[in-house]
Amino acid sequence: xxxxxxxxxxxxxxxxxxxxxxxxxxxxxxxxxxxxxxxxxxxxxxxxxxxxxxxxxxxxxxxxxxxxxxxxxxxxxxxxxxxxxxxxxxxxxxxxxxxxxxxxxxxxxxxxxxxxxxxxxxxxxxxxxxxxxxxxxxxxxxxxxxxxxxxxxxxxxxxxxxxxxxxxxxxxxxxxxxxx
Numbered sequence: 001x002x003x004x005x006x007x008x009x010x011x012x013x014x015x016x017x018x019x020x021x022x023x024x025x026x027x028x029x030x031x032x033x034x035x036x037x038x039x040x041x042x043x044x045x046x047x048x049x050x051x052x053x054x055x056x057x058x059x060x061x062x063x064x065x066x067x068x069x070x071x072x073x074x075x076x077x078x079x080x081x082x083x084x085x086x087x088x089x090x091x092x093x094x095x096x097x098x099x100x101x102x103x104x105x106x107x108x109x110x111x112x113x114x115x116x117x118x119x120x121x122x123x124x125x126x127x128x129x130x131x132x133x134x135x136x137x138x139x140x141x142x143x144x145x146x147x148x149x150x151x152x153x154x155x156x157x158x159x160x161x162x163x164x165x166x167x168x169x170x171x172x173x174x175x176x177x178x179x180x
Contacts, residue, residue: 007032007043007090007097013104016072022109022142024076025084031071032090043068043090049099050075051085058087058099065091078108080142107143114138118150 010032019026032043045065049058062073075084084106087099114137121131136145150170157166 004092004094006094007092009098010046010088010090010100012100012102013048013086013088015104015106017110019074020110022080023078024074025078025086025106025108026072026074027086027104028072029088031068043092045091046071047089047091047096048073048075049087049089051087051103053083054085056085058085080108081144082108084108109140109142112137112139112141112145 011030013027013029016026016028027048029046029048032046045067046062047060047064048062050061051058061075064070064073075086078084085103086106087103089099090097116135116137118132118134121133132150134148151167152170154166154168157168158164159166
């Protein structure tokens, strides 16, 4: 036994969007390296725990004891749309420390794709109001749609040198007519 304490709780792990799908969640974390000069104090691995559907019952899904360089894991074979919480712990010579204080809370899904552009509805020469309508995206990404946000281009803010367009949200934040 080394004359030092267990490692402190690591920071909350993060979701890696680029590696996540409708049926897998990629999770990564930062090193919790303690002072490696003190024998027995260096982190020797990490353990990742997951809880399904807000159950608060965490199960070990990745045991990285002995592999401190491994700081990511892909939790796969998941049901699209389900909720998961993840907590992380660090291990040193004396054993496993406490779990991260705040869990990573996420769903097994990705952003919607194939969102069609809105179309103009009910415009006439006697009205100044223009209505818009739109249809659902081609794929929801595995989760139910909870709302929409409407954007328009802002040519005055565009950068002609790079060809970058700027878009601003038209509806107000949490607008019940669109967001819900």
